[in-house]
Amino acid sequence: MRLVIARCAVDYTGRLNAHLPLATRLLVHKGDGSLLVHSDGGSYKPLNWMSPPCTLASEEPGEEEASAGVLEVWRVTHKKTGDALRVQIYEVLHDSNHDLGIDPGLQKDGVEADLQRLLAEQVELVAEGATLVRREFPTAIGPVDLMVRDPDGVAIEVADESATGGARHIAVEVKRKAGIDAVEQLTRYLELLNRDSHLAPVRGVLAAQSIAPQARTLAGDRGIEVLLLDYDAMKGVESGVPTLF
Incomplete structure (x- = not known):
C-alpha cells in the first residue's frame, strides 16, 4: 500500500463528472490497484475513489499545468468502464510504501450465530424453567433457530381430543x-410446527438486540412475544437485563 499526503486537485470523468479543488489530502493506492482520496474529516468515507479493476499511470504535466505548479499527474483508469480519476499533484508532503501482508479478514463479535449460541445456553431468558430441545430445529421450510420446551405446557387428554394448559414448545x-x-418468517414456522401433534401447541418468541416498532406491533398482533437481548449481559459483562414483553 502506498500512502501519499499531497496538495492536489482531483477530477473524475465518466458516468459522472466531479471536481475536488486544490487542497491537502491523503492518497491511498492499494495493492488491488484502487485509489482513494481522503480528507481529514468525513470519517472512513473517501472524497472520491476508483475501484478495481483499474490501473494507475504517472504522467508529465502539460505546459500550462507545469506553469501553474503541477509536479506530477496521476491517471487512474477503470478497465471495464473507462472512467478516469485524474490527480494533479502540486506538492508531496509524505510518500511511503507498506507491505501489509495477507489480511485474515474481519471477525465479528455479536453476530446472530453468537446470539443463538448464548441464548441456547441461557434458555431461562425465554421462559423460566425452560429447557432446550435443539438448535437449528429442522422444518420443511428451513430450520428454526431454537426449539425450547415450555415447563408450563402440560397436555391434557379430554374425550379423545387434546387440550392444553399452555404451549408445550x-x-x-x-x-x-x-x-x-423476521415476524413473517417466524409466523410461517409456527403455522407449520402447529400442524405437528407431537409439538403443538407451539408459541413463538422473536429474540433480538433491537426490534423495529412495526415489527413489535405486528408480533403482538400475531401473538408472538418479543425478547430484547443484551449481548454484553449474556456474555457476563455488566449491563442491562433482557426483558420479555
Missing part, C-alpha cells in the same frame, strides 16, 4: 436487528 427466532420480515 416455544419456537425462537434470533436476530441482531428484527424487522417485519
Whole structure:
C-alpha cells in the first residue's frame, strides 16, 4: 500500500463528472490497484475513489499545468468502464510504501450465530424453567433457530381430543436487528410446527438486540412475544437485563 499526503486537485470523468479543488489530502493506492482520496474529516468515507479493476499511470504535466505548479499527474483508469480519476499533484508532503501482508479478514463479535449460541445456553431468558430441545430445529421450510420446551405446557387428554394448559414448545427466532420480515418468517414456522401433534401447541418468541416498532406491533398482533437481548449481559459483562414483553 502506498500512502501519499499531497496538495492536489482531483477530477473524475465518466458516468459522472466531479471536481475536488486544490487542497491537502491523503492518497491511498492499494495493492488491488484502487485509489482513494481522503480528507481529514468525513470519517472512513473517501472524497472520491476508483475501484478495481483499474490501473494507475504517472504522467508529465502539460505546459500550462507545469506553469501553474503541477509536479506530477496521476491517471487512474477503470478497465471495464473507462472512467478516469485524474490527480494533479502540486506538492508531496509524505510518500511511503507498506507491505501489509495477507489480511485474515474481519471477525465479528455479536453476530446472530453468537446470539443463538448464548441464548441456547441461557434458555431461562425465554421462559423460566425452560429447557432446550435443539438448535437449528429442522422444518420443511428451513430450520428454526431454537426449539425450547415450555415447563408450563402440560397436555391434557379430554374425550379423545387434546387440550392444553399452555404451549408445550416455544419456537425462537434470533436476530441482531428484527424487522417485519423476521415476524413473517417466524409466523410461517409456527403455522407449520402447529400442524405437528407431537409439538403443538407451539408459541413463538422473536429474540433480538433491537426490534423495529412495526415489527413489535405486528408480533403482538400475531401473538408472538418479543425478547430484547443484551449481548454484553449474556456474555457476563455488566449491563442491562433482557426483558420479555
